[in-house]
Amino acid sequence: MDYILSLLASPEAWIALATLIVMEVVLGIDNLIFISILTNKLPEEHRERARKLGIGMALVMRLVLLGTVAFIVQLTEPLFEVFGQGFSWRDLILIAGGLFLVWKATREIHHNVDPDPDAAYSESDKASIGVTAAIAQILVLDLVFSIDSIITAVGMTDHIPIMMAAVIVAVSVMLLAATPLANFIHHNPTIVMLALGFLLLIGTTLIADGFGAHVPKGYIYAAMGFSALIEGLNMLSRRARARRRASQS
Incomplete structure (x- = not known):
């Protein structure tokens, strides 16, 4: 209790909290765009529930990951080298997440521009996906962004309660913004292609970061x-x- 009270009385702790909240909100934009596009493929009556469940479960996952922050930091240790370039678990996770984003965005772009989508997609691939599949994809991508943001946060503060408070505030903002953003994308078809382009860009930068080319x-x-x-x-x-x-x- 004394530890929490000392943090509350520390101006440095409040500055660190504000900085982390801004960082988490900005980094959450990527995730929010993905969630909006993904859940818009669900039947309308399931969209908001899927967003809330996905983001809520992502919050729990982030808090659990913060409880294992010592292990997360170790993910930056090199596992092996290829042509002199070291690769850690963090690098492999970023590369896998980037490839997933590029694949998903490319597939959605193809689906949007194909003049005869029925010929290219099976019945199960058409307009909607399952709620469970949508939530699973939200959690997978959130895991990628969470590990990267936690490693960044560790360099800004050593206090786990500050990190947890920042995550809770940032995810609360995501919950509030998810439905309005998804509805805006849904009602403006040209925005969909722009958002998919963003996902391609983000996926490519994740892959580049995994290979050591930080953008x-x-x-x-x-x-x-x-x-x-x-x-x-x-x-x-x-x-x-x-x-x-x-x-x-």
Whole structure:
């Protein structure tokens, strides 16, 4: 109890908490885009429940992982070398997660642009997937992002309660934002392709990071923000043209 009270009275602890919350929220954008696209493939009556279950179970998983932070840190130790490049468990997890994202995004892009999707997809692959499968995919991807964010957080603070508080706040923000973001993507079809492009970009950077080619996150989010701004201007332009056509008819 004295330990918690000392943290509450420490300005450094509050600064670390605020910094970690911002970091977790920013890193959670990637996950939130994936969750939105994935759950939008479910029947409408199951979408919100799947989002809440997936994000809620991801929160529990993150808190459990924080309880094993000493083990998580050891995942950065090299396991083997290939042509002088060392690979750790963290690297292998990032590569696997990146490949999964690239595969998933490419598959969804193909499904969206295929003029005859019925010929390329079986009945089980069409409009919807199972709730259990959606939650499982959410947890798999969250595991990849969680390990990376925990290793980053350890470099910012040694206090587990601060990390846990930051995760709880960030996941609460994700819960609040998940449904509005998913509905926005669902009602704006062009946003779907942009979001899938984001997932391709994120998957590629995860693979690059796993191979030791670190790409600063700021560049990634700046590119995503610029693309989103351009798409927003395109949406405003399309609406303005639609209003002009309506007023002339």
